Amino acid sequence: MPEPITPVAFPPNFLWGAATSAYQIEGAVREGGRTPSIWDTFSHTPGKTAGGDHGDIAVDHYHRFHEDVELMAGLGLGAYRFSISWSRVQPTGRGPAVQVGLDFYRRLVDDLLAHDIKPAVTLYHWDLPQELEDAGGWPERDTALRFAEYAQIVGEALGDRVEQWITLNEPWCSAFLGYGSGVHAPGRTDPEASLRAAHHLNLAHGLGAKALRSVMPARNTVGLSLNSSVVRPLTQDPADLAAARKIDDLANGVFHGPILHGAYPQSLLAATSSVTDWSYVLDGDLRTINQPLDTLGLNYYTPTLVSAADPDRQGARADGHGASEHSPWPAADDVDFHQTPGERTEMGWTIDPTGLHELIMRYNREAPGLPLYITENGAAYDDKPDPDGRVHDPERVAYLHGHLSAVRRAIADGADVRGYYLWSLLDNFEWAYGYEKRFGAVYVDYATLERTPKSSALWYGEAARTGTLPEVEGA
Numbered sequence: 001m002p003e004p005i006t007p008v009a010f011p012p013n014f015l016w017g018a019a020t021s022a023y024q025i026e027g028a029v030r031e032g033g034r035t036p037s038i039w040d041t042f043s044h045t046p047g048k049t050a051g052g053d054h055g056d057i058a059v060d061h062y063h064r065f066h067e068d069v070e071l072m073a074g075l076g077l078g079a080y081r082f083s084i085s086w087s088r089v090q091p092t093g094r095g096p097a098v099q100v101g102l103d104f105y106r107r108l109v110d111d112l113l114a115h116d117i118k119p120a121v122t123l124y125h126w127d128l129p130q131e132l133e134d135a136g137g138w139p140e141r142d143t144a145l146r147f148a149e150y151a152q153i154v155g156e157a158l159g160d161r162v163e164q165w166i167t168l169n170e171p172w173c174s175a176f177l178g179y180g181s182g183v184h185a186p187g188r189t190d191p192e193a194s195l196r197a198a199h200h201l202n203l204a205h206g207l208g209a210k211a212l213r214s215v216m217p218a219r220n221t222v223g224l225s226l227n228s229s230v231v232r233p234l235t236q237d238p239a240d241l242a243a244a245r246k247i248d249d250l251a252n253g254v255f256h257g258p259i260l261h262g263a264y265p266q267s268l269l270a271a272t273s274s275v276t277d278w279s280y281v282l283d284g285d286l287r288t289i290n291q292p293l294d295t296l297g298l299n300y301y302t303p304t305l306v307s308a309a310d311p312d313r314q315g316a317r318a319d320g321h322g323a324s325e326h327s328p329w330p331a332a333d334d335v336d337f338h339q340t341p342g343e344r345t346e347m348g349w350t351i352d353p354t355g356l357h358e359l360i361m362r363y364n365r366e367a368p369g370l371p372l373y374i375t376e377n378g379a380a381y382d383d384k385p386d387p388d389g390r391v392h393d394p395e396r397v398a399y400l401h402g403h404l405s406a407v408r409r410a411i412a413d414g415a416d417v418r419g420y421y422l423w424s425l426l427d428n429f430e431w432a433y434g435y436e437k438r439f440g441a442v443y444v445d446y447a448t449l450e451r452t453p454k455s456s457a458l459w460y461g462e463a464a465r466t467g468t469l470p471e472v473e474g475a
């Protein structure tokens with residue numbers, strides 16, 4: 001019998017975690033034999049990131065991981081989701097592993113376990129070794145085969161001490177921002193390549209899941225993290241409904257179709273036929289991609305509002321994914337994107353916790369019985385220390401309260417949500433936005449790298465320790 005839950009209490013085993021990714025926090029880009037990833041190259045290319053920011057030092061987590069683990073322990077967090085830098089453990093993206101690189105992650109994991117914090121490993125959070133991009137990158141099939149080899153290496157090294165495994169983080173961004181709009185590394189702008197990349201990322205997930213399972217204890221779980229969009233039509237007009245369905249296919253169906261159901265949606269294949277013939281989907285690929293999942297990770301920030309295109313509408317291409325004259329959405333010139341009304345975060349993203357509830361319930365229906373984790377959720381604000389050095393971020397507290405309440409509501413409505421990872425533990429390198437956007441629950445002074453928990457970190461820590469959401473004024 002599932003535990004009954006009160007309106008505010010979460011189930012007793014609910015995991016309260018925080019998330020980060022390697023390139024956004026580690027720094028130490030030239031240490032221990034690490035070679036450049038596509039994000040080193042991209043961020044050092046003039047004009048690609050705000051202020052020319054890059055991850056050379058980032059928040060120096062590579063040297064300060066112990067302090068960061070102690071911070072989490074002090075707050076009372078029960079889990080930490082981080083990613084492995086592929087080019088730190090397999091510098092050319094192929095061949096034998098570098099033990100120094102693996103040792104860094106072994107030390108981090110051991111430190112987490114010693115502090116009673118469950119580690120969750122993401123194998124790929126966007127930082128492809130540059131050599132693999134030079135060989136063609138994700139549009140090439142071989143990259144998926146290389147990923148399987150890398151997954152096996154990391155699974156062998158850490159599978160005895162890490163239970164939760166995530167193959168890919170937000171493959172949509174890797175494929176469509178990396179190869180479509182070009183606002184992310186490697187910065188290519190080729191719609192065909194973006195769809196090929198999406199397929200090879202799916203294949204990498206399937207091959208990677210198999211490789212992990214071949215070397216890890218059966219108790220470990222394997223899943224992936226999707227930034228599945230909650231796509232809403234502007235009106236109930238059939239043309240707007242059709243636009244929403246198209247974007248739903250391009251945002252969601254392109255991944256969960258093959259991964260959860262073993263096929264790309266027919267409507268996606270038809271809608272993209274002017275851009276690609278999908279001939280790179282080879283016999284057996286869909287079976288490989290459709291591996292059983294143990295968990296599914298959902299990353300949620302804001303909903304997406306669309307309509308059929310109106311050539312007279314101004315600014316209708318803004319979809320919240322950064323400025324580029326190239327759309328990340330292949331074959332979707334007939335769709336306009338709109339700002340959802342309401343309060344926004346510093347990213348310009350509308351705050352709408354109902355979207356998170358909707359998303360959870362959708363996957364609860366589409367993948368019944370599959371345990372879900374919120375593997376990312378959070379907000380950027382322009383946080384500044386007060387004269388006493390404290391950082392008050394009531395907007396983030398309200399954001400977290402709203403979204404965690406939505407998670408709890410979904411659990412009460414029958415969804416099997418096992419945990420929540422706040423994005424992000426620390427302020428960090430926010431990709432093309434550089435260090436301008438602060439997502440951390442812990443403030444980082446970029447001049448000294450000193451860490452200061454914001455009031456949201458203290459609030460979230462109390463939630464983690466008590467399993468209930470502390471009161472928020474005005475909520």
Ligand code: IFM
Pocket residue numbers: 021024170299376423430439
């Ligand atoms: O910082 C990113 C993260 O790397 C992936 N998901 C979205 C976050 C905020 O933009």
